Amino acid sequence: MEAILETRNLTKRFGAFPALSDVNICIGSGRIVGLLGANGSGKTTLIKLANGLLTPTEGEILIGGVKPGTQTKRIVSYLPDRTYFDNWMKVKDCLKLFADFYEDFNIAKAGDMLLALGIDADKPFRSLSKGTKEKVQLVLVMSRSAHLYLLDEPIGGVDPAARDYILNTIIRNYNEEGTVIISTHLIADIEKVLDDVIFLMNGRVERVSSVDAIRAASGKSVDEVFREVIRCEVKF
């Protein structure tokens, strides 16, 4: 199994605060992975490191064997946790921007998905609701044929019907070369599409396991196990 994302003793400190400490993970191709953790556990920091938006304090992170940079952006499709389109842009302008930026962007596919979600491409981006903005960005990100999709909280702000559609899109897009990493704390909704989960707790990897192994060992859903882990955290 060739690793698409690998970290070695990865540590990131903001001042004295350790956002991530000594993280060692290795994610192979063709997996759908949940990056789970409470607020402030380091999920977004890890994803930003993978995108080269942050640089490690110690250790390293490798995407397809190389450090994040221009080369890796070609194969990584990233959904940030906030919107970044300018106010003047219409939805169709966003599509054009992506088509310009990324060779692997499939504009026809994006158009179909917007249609399925009932989003008007002629509308200015700023006039869309928060949830609809998130949908547009997810459509753009999922319409690339990337090797690694990094989705930071893709389902937090959208309605349940759209959530189902998004999960369906992830399954539909699945291919053996593409790995999807989804950071979220809404586990119940997504656990049936996940292969593996990574639990982060206070910047450390608490557990790496397959969803089936957690269910088989505990007789509980990953969501229930996660809640127990978080509860422990509160006690200390």
Next chain:
Amino acid sequence: MLWKFTNDRPIYLQIVEAIQVGIVSGFYPSGSGVPSVRTLALEAEVNPNTMQRALQELESIGLLHTQRTAGRTVTEDREAIEKLREKLAEDHITAFFAGMRSIGIDKDEAVKILSKAAKRADTADAADAADAANVPGIAGDQATATVPKEVN
């Protein structure tokens, strides 16, 4: 197929069981082709790797076969399917007795209640029989297994 999953067990095991019911009930007839991993994964809204694992499991116990060109097919070994039916029936019965025990009814009494209910069902008209098909259990599973596939 109607796909529903519970939280307490691995999903691939639940898929294995659902497809077993599908085979026994004739939803996936003996010798017929099974949809692709991707199609089934979308239908059940699960991870394709999970579906793959379930189908491999069914292959390893001989209920599905891989044809080199035509994908997977249901076994033509009717004896194996019959054995599976018996095993599933056994599971339902075990669950039935366990349920009865949990409300303080022992085996003998449970059998009495069951045969009384069976007699009632015999004399009931067709409308009642249709109602009975909605009761969870063997009849219910067959009823749900024949629901037409959702078009994606």
